[in-house]
Amino acid sequence: MGEVLARIEEHAEQIRAAGVEGDELMRLADSSAGRLRETGVIKMLQPVRYGGGGAHPREFAETVMGVAAMDGATGWVSGIVGIHPWEIAFADPKVQEEIWGRDDDVWxxxxxxxxxxxxxxxxxxxxxxxxxxxxxxxxxxxxxxxxxxxxxxxxxxxxxxxxxxxxxxxxxxxxxxxxxxxxxxxxxxxxxxxxxxxxxxxxxxxSDDVSDGTAPRAAGLTDPTSLMPFSCMFPLGITAAVIGIAEGALACHIAAQRERVAITGQKIKEDPYVLYAIGESAAEIAASRAALLETVDRFYDKTEAGHTISFSERAIGRRTQTAAAWRAVRAVDEIFARSGGGALHRKFPMQRFFRDAHAGLAHAIHVPGSIFHASALTQLGGEPQGMMRNMI
Missing domain, CATH: 2.40.110.10 (Butyryl-CoA Dehydrogenase, subunit A, domain 2)
Structure with a gap:
């Protein structure tokens, strides 16, 4: 576990509780925002000269997953707001100074x-x-x-x-x-x-300079994190949040089913169908996590070795990332359907994990159509054009 995730884990119960407040306020609770600031979650990819953590992209994704498993909205904000310092590092130094010169905790x-x-x-x-x-x-x-x-x-x-x-x-x-x-x-x-x-x-x-890697190179940046493809880094925090939400839903489901007894008098942990659903969903969510992290690790290692990630590799990476989100949310559906009527009550967090997971799929970065098309076409020796190159 990374240092930032270890720090935020100390506040897990408070973040879970504040998730109810955020859901009612329709914004992140002030206490949750404060804990993200205190623990340095949003600064993980910020330039070190402005108090940034110099984190590996994998550590950033794992931290977002961990926060999202506590509360989906807090994890989502961690993933989206947390990626912006990575891009601001490409901007004119005057902009960086305007934003962080007096306060390096500005979001x-x-x-x-x-x-x-x-x-x-x-x-x-x-x-x-x-x-x-x-x-x-x-x-x-x-x-x-x-x-x-x-x-x-x-x-x-x-x-x-x-x-x-x-x-x-x-x-x-x-x-x-x-x-x-x-x-x-x-x-x-x-x-x-x-x-x-x-x-x-x-x-x-x-936008093209950010997408094709011209911007960080023009800014004189040479570290592998800065040279990672935008189409890997920007979706990373978003999909990590969705997978973390799925992990939170799974943990919530398991905790609720451990001592649950059905109306027939049968203990749930003796119901083979529920046990199968838990096992299958756990495997699918774990596969989603592994797929997302494997891609970012591989791209980082290749970038660190001085290689450029090709369009075909980027397209396949986006396919993997998009599929990971959908796989994780389908797994949530399987366990939610077997959670019993209690999961519908607003006083229990399971319904919020379910709602947040599906809302996360609605982000444009998770639309599979053109991404799957482009990745398949590159593998068949074709050259995607026009909209088929969008967000790749």
């Missing part, structure tokens, strides 16, 4: 979807748009937003050029009533709005 939110338009002006851009799903945003002071470069009329240029735009909290508005959902409620993944804010050019990164 950065997202989303990356290009739901706004950045219109060029002298020295930078003006930005307008509305973005959904900014997880953990109430606890963040900066945000990374995806935007298409616009023309003089504010219309996206074609073919599109997509930027990652970095803004301080004073430049955007959080829409408080925009997050009322059935799962991952405690993530507070609210909408943010920008209405004409000026963005200096140094606070932008080209």
């Amino acid at each position: 950065v939110a997202s989303p990356y979807a290009p739901m706004g338009v950045a219109t060029p002006v002298d020295g930078g851009y003006t930005l307008k748009g509305r973005w959904q799903f900014s997880s953990g945003t109430d606890h963040c002071q900066w945000v990374i937003l995806g935007a298409m470069v616009g023309d003089e009329n504010g219309k996206p240029q074609m073919p599109p050029t997509i930027l990652h735009v970095i803004l301080p909290r004073s430049d955007y508005t959080i829409i408080d009533d925009s997050w009322d959902v059935i799962g991952l409620r405690g993530t507070g993944s609210k909408d943010v709005v920008v209405d004409g804010a000026y963005i200096p050019a140094y606070r932008t990164l080209k």
Whole structure:
């Protein structure tokens, strides 16, 4: 167990209890956010010169899994907000100093979807748009937003050029009533709005440069973590959270079934069908964990040896990552169906794990269609084009 995970494990009971509060507040409870700060979860991939942990990506994923097994929303915020310092390390040093120069515990939110338009002006851009799903945003002071470069009329240029735009909290508005959902409620993944804010050019990164590895190399970074593919690192925290939620659901189910007696009078631990479901689900969740971690280990080792991860390898890695999430959630379905009516009660955490697991699959990073298509095509000697290259 890594040092950060060991520290956060000391607060496991408090984080579990605060999950109920977050579910009601529809944002991460202040106490949970405080414990993530105290233990350094969000800083694991942050530059060491700004108090970062210099963690291996595997350790980051294992920590996210561990937190998500306590409470899904807290794990989800750990995985998403925790990956942003990795990208901020590619940005202009002035941006890093603006964010962390006075307080290296400042958090950065997202989303990356290009739901706004950045219109060029002298020295930078003006930005307008509305973005959904900014997880953990109430606890963040900066945000990374995806935007298409616009023309003089504010219309996206074609073919599109997509930027990652970095803004301080004073430049955007959080829409408080925009997050009322059935799962991952405690993530507070609210909408943010920008209405004409000026963005200096140094606070932008080209999306393609981040995706193809140009950005970290241009920033002079040489360590293997920085040179890992974006399409491995960005999904890592999200899928790790889903797998951790599945692990939490399994632990919850086992604890509830240990002394449970069915209405027929039979002890559940003597029911061969329930035992089979537990065994099968445990194996599937463990396989999901192993598959995700094996990919990140292999990519890290290859990057450390000075090799570049090919498009085909990235596509297969994304296939593995996406399949791992779906496999883990299907396993949750199997045990939830055998948890008895008690699992439906809001006073028990099983229903929240079930809701959070399914909500996690709804993230765009877990849509399998084009990913499975692209990975298969590369193995058949083809060259995916257009949308088949998205998020790979």
